[in-house]
Amino acid sequence: xxxxxxxxxxxxxxxxxxxxxxxxxxxxxxxxxxxxxxxxxxxxxxxxxxxxxxxxxxxxxxxxxxxxxxxxxxxxxxxxxxxxxxxxxxxxxxxxxxxxxxxxxxxxxxxxxxxxxxxxxxxxxxxxxxxxxxxxxxxxxxxxxxxxxxxxxxxxxxxxxxxxxxxxxxxxxxxxxxxxxxxxxxxxxxxxxxxxxxxxxxxxxxxxxxxxxxxxxxxxxxxxxxxxxxxxxxxxxxxxxxxxxxxxxxxxxxxxxxxxxxxxxxxxxxxxxxxxxxxxxxxxxxxxxxxxxxxxxxxxxxxxxxxxxxxxxxxxxxxxxxxxxxxxxxx
Amino acid sequence: xxxxxxxxxxxxxxxxxxxxxxxxxxxxxxxxxxxxxxxxxxxxxxxxxxxxxxxxxxxxxxxxxxxxxxxxxxxxxxxxxxxxxxxxxxxxxxxxxxxxxxxxxxxxxxxxxxxxxxxxxxxxxxxxxxxxxxxxxxxxxxxxxxxxxxxxxxxxxxxxxxxxxxxxxxxxxxxxxxxxxxxxxxxxxxxxxxxxxxxxxxxxxxxxxxxxxxxxxxxxxxxxxxxxxxxxxxxxxxxxxxxxxxxxxxxxxxxxxxxxxxxxxxxxxxxxxxxxxxxxxxxxxxxxxxxxxxxxxxxxxxxxxxxxxxxxxxxxxxxxxxxxxxxxxxxxxxxxxxxxxxxxxxxxxxxxxxxxxxxxxxxxxxxxxxxxxxxxxxxxxxxxxxxxxxxxxxxxxxxxxxxxxxxxxxxxxxxxxxxxxxxxxxxxxxxxxxxxxxxxxxxxxxxxxxxxxxxxxxxxxxxxxxxxxxxxxxxxxxxxxxxxxxxxxxxxxxxxxxxx
Numbered sequence: 001x002x003x004x005x006x007x008x009x010x011x012x013x014x015x016x017x018x019x020x021x022x023x024x025x026x027x028x029x030x031x032x033x034x035x036x037x038x039x040x041x042x043x044x045x046x047x048x049x050x051x052x053x054x055x056x057x058x059x060x061x062x063x064x065x066x067x068x069x070x071x072x073x074x075x076x077x078x079x080x081x082x083x084x085x086x087x088x089x090x091x092x093x094x095x096x097x098x099x100x101x102x103x104x105x106x107x108x109x110x111x112x113x114x115x116x117x118x119x120x121x122x123x124x125x126x127x128x129x130x131x132x133x134x135x136x137x138x139x140x141x142x143x144x145x146x147x148x149x150x151x152x153x154x155x156x157x158x159x160x161x162x163x164x165x166x167x168x169x170x171x172x173x174x175x176x177x178x179x180x181x182x183x184x185x186x187x188x189x190x191x192x193x194x195x196x197x198x199x200x201x202x203x204x205x206x207x208x209x210x211x212x213x214x215x216x217x218x219x220x221x222x223x224x225x226x227x228x229x230x231x232x233x234x235x236x237x238x239x240x241x242x243x244x245x246x247x248x249x250x251x252x253x254x255x256x257x258x259x260x261x262x263x264x265x266x267x268x269x270x271x272x273x274x275x276x277x278x279x280x281x282x283x284x285x286x287x288x289x290x291x292x293x294x295x296x297x298x299x300x301x302x303x304x305x306x307x308x309x310x311x312x313x314x315x316x317x318x319x320x321x322x323x324x325x326x327x328x329x330x331x
Numbered sequence: 332x333x334x335x336x337x338x339x340x341x342x343x344x345x346x347x348x349x350x351x352x353x354x355x356x357x358x359x360x361x362x363x364x365x366x367x368x369x370x371x372x373x374x375x376x377x378x379x380x381x382x383x384x385x386x387x388x389x390x391x392x393x394x395x396x397x398x399x400x401x402x403x404x405x406x407x408x409x410x411x412x413x414x415x416x417x418x419x420x421x422x423x424x425x426x427x428x429x430x431x432x433x434x435x436x437x438x439x440x441x442x443x444x445x446x447x448x449x450x451x452x453x454x455x456x457x458x459x460x461x462x463x464x465x466x467x468x469x470x471x472x473x474x475x476x477x478x479x480x481x482x483x484x485x486x487x488x489x490x491x492x493x494x495x496x497x498x499x500x501x502x503x504x505x506x507x508x509x510x511x512x513x514x515x516x517x518x519x520x521x522x523x524x525x526x527x528x529x530x531x532x533x534x535x536x537x538x539x540x541x542x543x544x545x546x547x548x549x550x551x552x553x554x555x556x557x558x559x560x561x562x563x564x565x566x567x568x569x570x571x572x573x574x575x576x577x578x579x580x581x582x583x584x585x586x587x588x589x590x591x592x593x594x595x596x597x598x599x600x601x602x603x604x605x606x607x608x609x610x611x612x613x614x615x616x617x618x619x620x621x622x623x624x625x626x627x628x629x630x631x632x633x634x635x636x637x638x639x640x641x642x643x644x645x646x647x648x649x650x651x652x653x654x655x656x657x658x659x660x661x662x663x664x665x666x667x668x669x670x671x672x673x674x675x676x677x678x679x680x681x682x683x684x685x686x687x688x689x690x691x692x693x694x695x696x697x698x699x700x701x702x703x704x705x706x707x708x709x710x711x712x713x714x715x716x717x718x719x720x721x722x723x724x725x726x727x728x729x730x731x732x733x734x735x736x737x738x739x740x741x742x743x744x745x746x747x748x749x750x751x752x753x754x755x756x757x758x759x760x761x762x763x764x765x766x767x768x769x770x771x772x773x774x775x776x777x778x779x780x781x782x783x784x785x786x787x788x789x790x791x792x793x794x795x796x797x798x799x800x801x802x803x804x805x806x807x808x809x810x811x812x813x814x815x816x817x818x819x820x821x822x823x824x825x826x827x828x829x830x831x
Binding site: 213 | 659663669671677683687694695698703704
């Protein structure tokens with residue numbers, strides 16, 4: 001038994017293993033507390049809710065790994081959603097066809113990529129701090145979005161758009177399928193492409209990477225462009241889930257994505273971290289929130305529990321590290 | 332006031348210290364006379380730092396140790412007591428406050444107190460001025476530390492120690508990041524301190540300086556005292572042998588393997604005010620040394636060669652073909668490797684793994700046919716170089732920062748050799764590398780030359796270039812002044828030229 005545990009933990013990493021253990025613990029606890037937790041209805045509702053936050057979190061992963069941050073993710077997603085909505089409205093609103101939708105999706109992704117590209121170029125070529133660059137982009141996009149929509153909601157889309165947000169394929173919610181594909185692609189990109197390798201190296205030391213011949217400027221530009229594309233996907237998903245677009249929608253998720261990254265073991269100073277633990281961290285947050293909701297807890301209370309939980313994780317990590325150092329010294 | 336001068340400002344006897352099962356120090360004694368310039372020498376891990384930390388009260392020694400400061404037996408020393416008794420340490424990183432002014436940094440200890448209160452820096456200025464005057468240096472007291480070069484910061488650190496009436500100052504690797512002229516200024520200040528009766532203990536790797544400035548040297552090896560020696564009559568080679576317990580051979584041998592074909596031909600190369608009309612040729616299999624005082628433009632020349640900066644005029648030909656690099660990537664593709672003098676922040680990505688560091692330069696060679704990075708190819712490439720260069724590691728997934736200086740430098744060599752370069756530029760390759768490990772690095776360099784690589788060896792250390800190059804070029808004020816042939820002339824002659 002112990003060998004099996006050791007084997008699994010060696011294979012997937014201690015961090016991931018600990019997160020999986022905790023997730024299992026949560027599942028068992030909530031299942032025993034309420035019979036409504038382990039039901040198809042609850043599980044599928046979680047699978048519908050998770051993907052938007054999940055994709056936005058993945059958009060945050062690479063910027064943090066490279067030692068930066070992308071504060072503009074929510075408004076990039078909003079503007080992408082707005083682009084799709086505008087295209088659909090131009091094509092007749094509820095009567096818009098599939099072609100208009102495809103054009104709208106392409107335009108939405110292009111808007112996301114463009115927002116990311118501008119940030120990436122600024123970070124790479126001016127050396128400005130990503131927090132400042134993305135903050136400026138966030139304010140620009142918010143202002144632009146509010147100007148274009150006059151602060152209101154845009155709605156009235158064809159029915160099939162809602163299917164993407166609410167439909168299932170072989171019993172699996174479509175948003176979940178999209179999220180899984182994106183997470184897999186991101187995992188592969190970071191672990192086994194030249195770009196991914198460069199992201200980690202730049203995150204630890206930009207100058208030394210440059211001196212080793214890593215294309216630092218190109219890599220930084222791509223990091224933010226790809227992040228923008230993910231925001232675009234999240235924006236499209238938001239349109240199809242809520243059947244409306246409003247600038248500022250999902251604003252509260254910004255800091256949650258940062259926390260999900262840290263909970264998933266991404267080093268806040270860059271250079272270290274993987275996609276899989278972040279995905280598990282996201283599931284933990286979703287389970288906590290759904291479970292507490294089923295137990296009748298207030299929505300606001302579950303947000304408070306998220307915060308408390310993250311503090312707890314930081315403390316546990318510190319204690320485990322201290323303990324490990326102590327044991328290593330005694331050996 | 333002191334009535335009688337004690338014989339020793341500091342005297343330690345029978346000091347031992349264990350960390351777990353590891354014996355860091357065993358029965359070491361150490362004595363310093365007032366006003367003496369003493370050197371504490373030894374390789375990394377020999378116990379130098381542990382000894383200083385015991386003297387300053389950071390560590391408690393094993394029972395049986397005797398500590399005597401200024402003639403007083405001290406039962407139990409604490410950091411505060413050590414400072415009060417006049418013992419001060421200037422660590423390598425200086426521990427200054429970059430955003431505070433010179434005056435604030437120097438008077439920092441005076442400002443500290445238990446209760447919060449208002450502080451007027453002005454009130455300390457006369458005292459700060461007096462101390463700087465005593466050291467014979469002029470400095471703008473209001474300048475923030477971050478605007479000063481390292482050498483000036485070091486003076487601030489010394490002044491801060493004197494502000495606390497230091498009788499004995501330890502300096503940890505004080506010259507490792509100083510230029511030659513800055514070093515000689517530091518040496519003058521140390522001389523001044525010594526004349527004033529302040530003892531200085533140097534902890535240094537640089538043997539030439541150690542011998543030039545100090546009168547006594549205490550050598551430690553593996554936590555044991557090797558002995559205390561007068562520096563008069565001591566040679567660098569002998570001191571290195573005492574530190575390493577190895578017999579080091581320092582002799583110049585002719586290199587029969589130099590090809591007639593040139594790898595690098597530089598004609599009249601200039602870059603702004605940094606260097607002018609530099610012409611130099613390196614043949615296949617040749618090791619060309621380049622030395623001179625820092626500020627002579629050597630590193631700037633290297634930066635132009637690797638495409639970091641563009642020359643203002645002149646031509647660079649690589650293998651007969653004119654080279655015009657826009658980035659360091661271009662230079663790498665053309666077969667140039669550059670071992671930076673700053674291994675900590677430019678040479679290696681310290682927190683990342685040994686394997687990833689070696690792979691940084693050769694990602695294109697370890698791809699699958701789909702264009703992904705192949706874990707298998709990476710592993711076999713990394714293992715090949717670790718074996719080839721005999722790098723002593725635990726796992727190749729360990730962070731590079733866990734390795735010793737010598738092994739880190741081997742990782743740097745590995746990552747560049749993996750690019751199969753035609754020309755390797757080594758910029759001060761032995762900074763922070765133990766004396767024993769240096770010989771190993773140069774053995775590798777020599778074997779590379781034998782395989783036909785051209786090598787440009789840039790170094791501050793005259794001995795290093797003399798004993799390891801086929802020709803030595805001396806650069807002064809941005810120009811190559813002359814060529815020195817180690818087979819025909821002695822190292823002393825070269826020293827005479829460089830320091831003239």
